[in-house]
Amino acid sequence: MNQKNKLYVGGALGLAVAATLGFGAARLTQPVPAAPQTDSKPAAPGDSVTMSAQDVGQSQIAVGPAMAGALDAAVMASATVEAMPDAQAVLTAHAPGTVTRILKRIGDPVRAGEVLLLVESRDASQIAGDQAAAAARVALARQQAAREQSLVAQGVSARADYETAQANLAVAQAEARRAAGAAGAVRLARDGRSVAVVSPISGRITALPANLGQFVPAETELVRVADPRRIQITASLPVSDAARVRAGDKVELTSGDGGKIEGRVRSSTGVATADTRSATVVIEPSGGSFVPGQLAQVRIFASGLADGGGVKSGVIVPQDAVQTLGDRSVVFVRTDKGFKARPVQVGSRGEGLVSIASGLSAGTKIATSNAFLLKAEIEKNEGGDE
Structure with missing residues (x-):
């Protein structure tokens, strides 16, 4: 390489070094952009769950209105299922005699005016x-x-x-x-020597203590008939609790298999009986498969105060209706498209109920059971978005 070529190469190297140094200095003097800030708090999950009425039924999510009242207004009691007074009958023979025919058995259906058995009687012949x-x-x-x-x-x-x-x-x-009236009073049979035991109502035979050939005095119970479709439920309450109960108060009944059935208070005596020292409250169920003689547990949402000074205020929901999303307590309000989580402030708890201090009004339709399925659906959607 001659002297002239060495000069060309040296000049090129010098220009390259100068360009590199200038670019580095420019980078050092430019401001460094700030890193994008991220919110350390996770985004709130979606509060709505889309669900058709068919899906709600298949998921066994019960929907009901939030109840008005205070938590201490709920009165618990044991109750007995009975036939209504005009839906049961105790049948007797109106003259002494011997049972000669039994035409029905226990459990058989009967019609009003149907003869159930015959009692042969000397009085009938007279x-x-x-x-x-x-x-x-x-x-x-x-x-x-x-x-x-x-x-x-x-x-x-x-x-x-x-x-x-x-x-x-x-x-x-x-x-x-007079003779015809006497014959009618004892239900004189056509044979002229027997009295007939006739059912005054339609229903089923629930008891049949009579036996063929048995001699029975007059007015001895021989048959008991009841209409199982017409029932009422009676509960015995202390007078202090009974004084708070009003006709129309909502009742939650628990049957023997644990099922929940709604009902209403029909009436209350408000006074204690001499033998039990308790007052009787009559309840009419809105459905269910209760039968006379069955026992049940009732929760009465009493609307009155013990001193008669007014009506309890507040909102009560079942404990299963309240769920936790993050740091919020929510209930799931029914909407046209499904459910929407609504934050609420929870008060006291007890006996499977929760009092709501704020965030929910009485009568609002909410998911009262299996609400955890809605919570799980929201949490699942939240995890899928991450």
């Missing part, structure tokens, strides 16, 4: 004889009155004799009505 004799006297008195009327018309007999015959006919007819 009543049948009296009725026949009274009917004969009426026939004789009617003939005598007709004859005397004819004789008076012919001028043969005095009018006083006709009036006497008319009075005798009236007495005979009165005696016949």
Whole structure:
């Protein structure tokens, strides 16, 4: 390489070094952009769950209104399922005698006016004889009155004799009505020697203590009939609690299999009985499969104060209705498209209920059971977005 070429190469190297140094200095003097800041707090999950009515039913998510009242207004009691007073009957024989025919068995359906058994009775025979004799006297008195009327018309007999015959006919007819009334009162059978035991209502036979060939005194219970479709539930409460109960108060009934059924208070005596020292509250269930004689547990949401000074205020929901999303307590309000989580402030808890201090009004339809499924759905959607 000659001297001229060395100069060219040295100049090129110098220019390259100078360019590199200038670019580095420019980079050092430029401001460094700040790193993008990230929110350390995770984004709040979506509060809505889209769910059709069919999906709600398949998921067994119960929906009901939030209840008005305070937590201490709930009154717990044991109750008995009974047939309504006009839906049960205790049947007896109205005359002493021997049971000769039993036409039904326990559990059989019966119709109003149907004969269930026959009791052969000496009293029945006597009543049948009296009725026949009274009917004969009426026939004789009617003939005598007709004859005397004819004789008076012919001028043969005095009018006083006709009036006497008319009075005798009236007495005979009165005696016949008395005999017929006695026969009807004992339910005289067609055979003239038995009394019939007849059901006054339709229903089913729930008890049949009578036995064929058994001698039974008058008014002995032989059959018991009840209509299982018409029931009421009676609960015994201390007077202090019964004074807070009002007609129409909501009731939650728990059947033997643990199922929850709603009902309403029909009436309350408000006074204690002498034997139990407790007041009776009558409850009408809105459904269910209760049968007379069954036991149940009831929770009455009493609307009155013990001193009668007003109505309890507040909102109560089942404990299962309240769920936790992050640091929030929520209930799931029913919407047209599904459910929406609504934050609430929770008060006291007890007996499977939670009082809501704020965030929810009475009557709002919410998920009352299996609400955890909605919570799980929201949490699942939150995890899928990350």
